[in-house]
Amino acid sequence: MAKKHSKRYQQLLEKIEKGKIYSIDEAVKKVKELKSAKFDETVELALRLGVDPRHADQMVRGSVVLPHGTGKTVRVAVFAKGAKADEAKECGADIVGAEDLVEQIQNGNIDFDIAIATPDMMGLVGKIGRILGPKGLMPNPKTGTVTMDVCQAVKNAKAGQVNFRVDKKGNIHAGIGKASFSEEALKENLETFVAQINKLKPAAAKGRYIQHAALSLTMSPAVELNTQELMDIKG
Known part of the structure; x- marks a missing residue:
């Protein structure tokens, strides 16, 4: 059964030219015009890549x-001990711990958005992998969240680091800012994100890399982006 959209959603849909492929400039301008919620909506980018994530050499993750950041206040947890724990606190981590932090998480207390760990803590963190993994919170070297440089990792997280991973169908979704951001800030965030996606194109990927792309707000319909323009973005 087809999903029935609200009257407000239908009105927003009428503002989008049917069948039109938008340039980045046009898409950013259009999504800002689609703002209708009482809160500051997230600007969301959706990409479908020409990869088969079932093969390890076609996984896109980073x-x-x-x-310009994400516009979101991020709470950061760090698994560390000794000097590294002190360093994490000094650099702005909201929660720092080891066995005590693992115990909190096992008890269902997950009050953070990003988790970082020093490599020596991963044996301990592995015990809660089943809890953190499905929530996308498991520290990983590929996203820079398993590192000895906890200070830089905390600063990156606070500054608007976006972690991404292609799903089983080749899709990547990411929040790249807020509706209140300027068009220029949203454009620069989008181009920075896509440049990283292009940089990580697997050598084993065949055919068109970015097959579909769309930009939307939390509560709005999506506008379709010109995939060739996106693939031409270099870091």
């Missing part, structure tokens, strides 16, 4: 720090 992180990128957006130049």
Whole structure:
């Protein structure tokens, strides 16, 4: 059964030219015009890549720090001991711990958005992998969240680092800012994110890399982006 959209959603849909492929400039301008919620909506980018994530050599995963941040206040947890724990606190981590932090999480207390760990803590963190993994919170070297440089990792997270991973169908979704951001800030964030996606194109990927792309707000319909323009973005 087809999903029935609200009257407000239908009105927003009428503002989008049916069948039109938008340039980045046009898409950013259009999504800002679609703002209708009482809260500051997130600007969301959706990409479908020409990869088969079932093959390890076609997995696209990583992180990128957006130049204008995400507009979201991020709470950061760090698994560390001794001097590294002190360093994490000094650099702005909201929660720092080891066995005590693992116990909190096992008890269902997850009060953070990003988790970082020093490599020596991963044996301990592995015990809660089943809890953190499905929530996308498991520290990983590929996203820079398993590192000895906990200070830089905390700063990146606070500055607007976005972690991404292609799903089983080749899709990547990311929040690249807020509706209140300027068009220029949203454009720069989008281009920075896409440049990183292009940089990570697997050698084994065949055919068109970015097959579909769309930009939307939390509560709005999506506008379709010109995929060739996106693939031409270089870091």
